[in-house]
Amino acid sequence: MKVVVDEEKCVAAGQCVNAAMDVFDQRDEDGIVVLLDENPPAELAEDVRNAAAICPALAIRIEE
C-alpha cells in the first residue's frame, strides 16, 4: 500500500490523525497533513483506508 497526500487540497480537519495516527500527523503552523509513513504496514491498512474515506477534502489517495 502506498499513500499519497495532496497538501494543496488539505483543509486541516484532522480526520486522518483520528483514523491512523501512526501514519498521519498535522503540521504545527497550519494543521496541514504530514505523511509519517508512505508505505504503512498491512495491519494499519484498514485504518489508512478509513482515513482516506473520511478526509473531507479528498486529499488522501491510496495506491494498492
Added chain:
Amino acid sequence: MAEAETRLAPDEQAYFYQDDRDAKCPFAPPPGLRALNEKAPVTRVRIWDGSTPWLVTGHAAQRAILSDPRVSSDDKRPGFPYPNHVMAESAPHHPLTIFNADGADHTRIRRMMTRPFTRPRMEALRPSIQEFTDELIDRMLAGPKPADLVTAVSLPLPSLMICVLLGVPYADHDFFQEHAQWATRSDKTVEQQNAANAALGGYLANLLQKKMEEPAEDVLSDFAARIKDGDLTLPEAVMLSMILLIAGHETSSSMITLGTALLLDNPGQLANLREIDDTKAVANAVEEILRYLTVPQLGQRRIAAEDFEFEGAEIKAGDGIIAALPAGNWDPEAFPEPEKLDLTRKASHHVAFGWGIHQCLGQQLARIELQVVYGTLYRRVPTLRLAVDRDELDFRPADALAFGISELPVTW
C-alpha cells in the same frame, strides 16, 4: 428567475423544509426529511421565501455535492437558499469569511485559522478539559437539586475552552453568551441580530487592539500580529474572531445537553458507556451520538456555479442547494437501522461536522470536550436522571440553526 424554472414538477410534493420534529421521537430528524430520502437522494423543495432549491438528503450524495467544485458557498449570488429572512437581508453586507469563500480565497482564510485547532494541540488540552469538567461536576453536586445541566456543565465547558484558545477573558462570559445566542436563533429580527453583532464586534475590536500592544499565546494575538503585518484588516480579524467565539459556544453545548437527554432515554446504552474504560471506545461512542443528533440541523447551504447533472437531477447555474445533514446521518444506505442508537457502531463517516472544504474547523476540540464529558459525567453521577418528564423538555424547532434544548433539569 422565471416561474417555470422554480415550479415543482406535478409529481413532486411541496415540502416545507421547516417541517417540525415528531414529538414522540424528538431526537430523530423531522420525519418529512426521511420520507423524502426514501423517494430520492436529491429532490426539489419549497423553502420559506417560496424558492425551490434542491434538497440533498442521501449520505453519499451529500458527500459528493459538498466536495464538488461546481458548487459555491458564495452567499451573494442571486438564488442562494438562505435559511431565513435575517440572513437573506444581511448577506449583501457580509464580508468574505471562512463560510462564504470558495477555492483559493477559502484556503487563504482557513489556513489563518487552523493552527490552534489541530488534533495534536487539542489532545494536549485534554488534561485541562478533564480538570475543568471535574470542577464543574463537583460544583453541580455541591449545589441544590435539581440542577440545570446547561448552566452547570454544557455551556460553561465549551465557553471556557474557546475563551482560553482565543484569549478572551472568561469573566466577560455573561456579556458574550447573551450576544452569541442570537446567531443560532430563528425567532429574531434584523435589528436584534445587528445589535448583537455590533456589541460583540466592538468588544472583539477592543481586545484585538489590546493584543497588538500586549500579545499572548492565543488566537486573537495571532490575528493581531497578522493585522500588524498587513495580512488581515481589523474588520476581517473581528469577523474571524466572532465566528470562532460563536461557533465555539452553541454547538458543543447542545451536544452535551442533547447527548445526555438521549442517553438517559437509552438506559442500556448509557450503562454500557459507563462501563467503558477505553478512550478509543468512548471516542467511537461520541461519533455515534454526533451522527444520531446532528446538531447543525438547517443544512449546508450552497449554490450551483454552473449547469450539471447530479443523481438524475438537472441542476442549473444559480440553483440553490441544501444538504440536509440530519437526513444524511439517518440514511439507511450508510447507517443500517439508523434509528437505533448503537454506541459500538462504526459511524466516523457521519456528516455532523459537514463535509468538503468547509467541514467544521473546531471539530477536534468538540470531540475531546465530548469524550471527556461523556466519559466522566455519567460515571461520576451514576444516578443522574431527568428531574422532569421528557415531554416537558423544550426541544428547539427544526428551523433553528442548531438543534438543542434550552434547559435540562437533572437530579441524582
